[in-house]
Every structure is written in structure tokens, then in C-alpha cells.
Amino acid sequence: MTTDTHRIAAATSGTRIATGLFALVLGAFFVWGAGFAHSAALHDTAHDVRHAFGFPCH
Template sequence: MTAAVQTSTVSGLSLSQRLVAGALALFLGLVLVGGVGFAGDLAVHDGAHDTRHALGFPCH
């Protein structure tokens, strides 16, 4: 009795593509954290602050 196994290959990203994706994700994260951290509207800032504490991340 023989069983046929079908394998598929997934084309991986090159190193330069992974570095670009990582840099863009880091930039987006910094923009979001910085934008909320320095938001003029206290409701936005306080909401992010409380969420951060609820998730267990200290911020001060």
C-alpha cells in the first residue's frame, strides 16, 4: 500500500524584502505610539494610557 504525499513550496521573501517590511512595521508602530502619546485630545491619550496599564505594560 502506497500513499502519495503532496508537498507545496512557499516562496519566501528575500532578506531585503523582510528588512523593508520590518522597517515599515517599526515606523508605523512608532508613529502610532508617538501620535497617541502626544495627542492633544486627553480622551485619546488617557484611553491609550489605561489600555496600556490594563495589558500590564508599565509606562511611567
């Protein structure tokens, strides 16, 4: 009984960390694309937003 509870707790904590890391990487990917990538198409689309957020630009 107790071991079961512990196992479940450990599993949920594992998924929690996995979800957290996944969200972190996905979010960083989005922000990188909008704010940092050196591609001309991305730069021009996000130009005003990059300046607005104070991301290093140009």
C-alpha cells in the first residue's frame, strides 16, 4: 500500500519534471525564433517586437 503510494508519487513527480523540461525547451525555442534567430525572414517579421522587448537586434 505505502510502496504503491510512493511509486505513484515518484511517477507523477517524474512526469512533472519531464513536462516542465519539455515546456521549458519548447518555450525557449519559441522565444529564440522570435527574438534571437539570425534568419532574415524571422528578423524582419519580428523586427518591431525584438526592439519592443529590448532583445539585442541588428
